[in-house]
Amino acid sequence: MDFRYLGNSGLKISEIIFGNWLTHASQVENDIATRSVRAALDAGISTFDTADTYANTAAETVLGDALRGERRESLEILTKVYWPTGPKGHNDSGLSRKHIFESINGSLRRLGTDYVDLYQAHRYDYETPLEETMQAFADIVRQGKALYIGTSEWNAQQLREGQALASELGFRLISNQPQYSALWRVIEAEVVPASEELGISQIVWSPVAQGVLSGKYVPGQELPAGSRATDEKGGANMIKNYLREDVLTAVHTGFAPIAADLGLTPAQLAVAWVLQNKNIAGAIVGASRPEQVADNARASGVVLEPAVMNAIDVALHPVAEFDPAKTLSPEVRPS
DSSP: OOEEEOSSSSOEEESEEEEOTTTBTTTBOHHHHHHHHHHHHHTTOOEEEOOTTGGGGHHHHHHHHHHTTSOGGGOEEEEEEOSOOTTOOTTSSSSOHHHHHHHHHHHHHHHTOSOEEEEEESSOOTTSOHHHHHHHHHHHHHTTSEEEEEESSOOHHHHHHHHHHHHHTTOOEEEEOOBOBTTBOTTTTTHHHHHHHHTOEEEEBOTTGGGGGGTOSOTTSOOOTTSGGGOTTTHHHHHGGGOOHHHHHHIIIIIHHHHHHHTOOHHHHHHHHHHTSTTEEEEEEOOSSHHHHHHHHTTTTOOOOHHHHHHHHHHHGGGOBOOGGGOOOOSSOOO
């Protein structure tokens, strides 16, 4: 496993990150979730990403239980705040000082730790003054409840404004967590250049495009039973925009053969592709089975030659999304 610095900080994370969105306490049983975490540790993964909203806080509990007994100093535990939790009342979402402090305390309790390595604003909150949000994060850092602060799906302007305030308050934003894959490249035009300027790294989610880049979805065929595309708890809704005939054809006839020529699975190639971007510190992978973790972890350290990167562009560029305006946060706080 290779490790990379996170933003302009001294913190290193594993470039393959285990994430438990849509799986722990949701799609898979707790014993399988625990076995997947153990598989991640065996593969050299030290960084684990979760959020209070995943399975309405239950995913944090599952992760905390699975990591119990591990040396805390050898792990990087990441979580997030913004989306609704609990009974989803009028103050149970967003980035107000009240919700941030209640959320960090709940996350620490569920995770079974005194601190998280990275606490992330899961979206931008238009209903809370940015000054209030950043002051709350500054106080949490000073209290030692979070060592570093990051964001998720913030656009370039929001990152610049947030970093300016953070600097005034004596801390720095060191990361942003956007969706990014060879099919979803909306951060490349604005977010990545701004982040490089600000000393912020990307921790990317969905590097395999919700599984579409794994090649398991074949054009003209039925969706595989038990796949994310058939999961009505949330997976099917997330993947549906990728299940177009032109996308599946491009993956099946263009992308998958490139992976085969390299001796990689399509999923490994997808993860390796995002890691070629120097602004990417790590790629989050999930798993519904322990063996999936080991498979994805093999993408660490893979170097893709320029000719390979160009061939992937030729195969997927026509069906990829590039519009930077699609880096979005809800205008109204969700409930």
